[in-house]
Amino acid sequence: MSATAEQYFPLVVPATSLLLGLALLAGWRSLRDHRYLLWLAAGYICTAFPLAAQILMDNARLATWSVLTGALYCAGSWATAQGFALRSGGRVPVPAALAISLLTLFALFCFSRLSDVLGARIVFLNLGMGLLLALALPALFGREQPDTLFERLLSRTYLLLVAYAILRPLLAWLLAGWFTSSGLPRSGLWLWMLAFNLLLNLWLLFLLLGGLAQQLMGELRHERNHDPLTLLLNRRAFFEIANQRLQHDPANHWALLACDVDHFKQVNDTWGHAAGDNVLRQVGVLLQQMTRPGDLVARFGGEEFVLLLRCADLATAARVAERIRAGISEMHCSPAKQTITASFGVTMVAATDDLESALERADLAVYQAKREGRNRVIASPSQGGTDSIHLIHHSSL
Structure with missing residues (x-):
């Protein structure tokens, strides 16, 4: 595997994901009451490592390590869904998340060890990630949330993230024929999708931090305006x-x-x-x-x-x-x-x-x-x- 600039440049995406996760982790250390930050940090960090491996490995090695990288992808999606659900006052149902993860890993095992079918692995992995992310939707849309611009944009962006994860392999198949490609990590469409994924995650983090700042300002305003003992106005x-x-x-x-x-x-x-x-x-x-x-x-x-x-x-x-x-x-x-x-x-x-x-x-x-x-x-x-x-x-x- 030759070490070229074209090969290593896409590592900017997992590196950014890792840095975003570490930033959220640092934020959680200062705001322990906001536990969803810890889950979101885990989601970004867990996703960074398999994404980097996917960029560096050829298709043969991807097949060898597909179950492990798939487990990290599932863990990242599960943690992200749990973080958004907790932020909205709900929780991801563990039995459903566990069932989706196990079925996804079983499919990856079958189509890497028993029969090496790249297209099937792409479909089942993205479908599993999308379904795991979708487990947070009832909490985001089924509960009464503050009617602010940040909250509306955040819920709709998360819905876009779920749809993108599920539809991504279909789009790739229709537009570039990934399933027969021997150089998946080096295709032009793959690089465009990496760029879109990076922008979507940056936008999502911007909305998260904007909503968090708005919430903290509201809490500070409430503390400034209310008596701490009776919680009445001061x-x-x-x-x-x-x-x-x-x-x-x-x-x-x-x-x-x-x-x-x-x-x-x-x-x-x-x-x-x-x-x-x-x-x-x-x-x-x-x-x-x-x-x-x-x-x-x-x-x-x-x-x-x-x-x-x-x-x-x-x-x-x-x-x-x-x-x-x-x-x-x-x-x-x-x-x-x-x-x-x-x-x-x-x-x-x-x-x-x-x-x-x-x-x-x-x-x-x-x-x-x-x-x-x-x-x-x-x-x-x-x-x-x-x-x-x-x-x-x-x-x-």
Whole structure:
């Protein structure tokens, strides 16, 4: 076998596949939660070695090593399918993947050791790889995925990859008569297919990394905007989103509810901070359950929560706060199963420039509720200060 530049130049394709696999492996080491990166790395790496062997060997040697190279091709296709399935929240069925792999290897054995038929090996190997890759399609198209440009392009590119693997031997047979060729790795069509395979894999990796970057940005945005304990909006995110809502939808009537858990320091001092954290988490869950999906629920810090609701008037907002107050008073989330209560301040928000003032009015109403015995809802009209605060509910502790 002569060592020519024409022979070794196609090694760029498996070398690139190997480097892409190593890059994905390095990415997985930094992002262990994204296990699909490990499977995709294995898919690229496992495919690189038999592809290099296919370029360097003549047809006689390919027949000798066809079962081993076929096993690596099947492993690479299986790992790739598993990676895409895991990324979409599914898994490749092991019995089906194992059955396809064994049948493919059996066919390669028969048409290399028992009878040397190059065309049959090409058909069965590519068909097996295509079927293994197709095992990820139910996860990609059968589950609800984020409707983003990257996700749409990624799913359609993967479908193209499956179709290409299955149809590749048919195209080669029709266009170049591979099955009777003695120089398969050196044919012009083979080089064109290598180039197309390289471009397809680079495009697929670009989409994968683009989708991963988009996902990581979303996770970072979520961490920036949410309280880590209750997973509610934090103070900064609340003001940002609330101002957007008030600017873009000024025709609606908006109500601001401030909530403060009563005697929270006693819970921490008596039962420890773990018990206090559990109380805050349970209150956060209840607030989300008793509000609508479009309402804003935030933890401002400590035991203080703030809500922005669409409400027709102050009386309606006060009734919502009363239902939440009653729900909290029925909770038993401390180690002693003692009752947890909260005090509420309610006011209406006139416009974006009224948000800070509305929060001050709601806070004053909460302080008034605390002074008058806690576990109550007090509403404050949009105009006026503490003199205009009036009692909605009273419950002695």
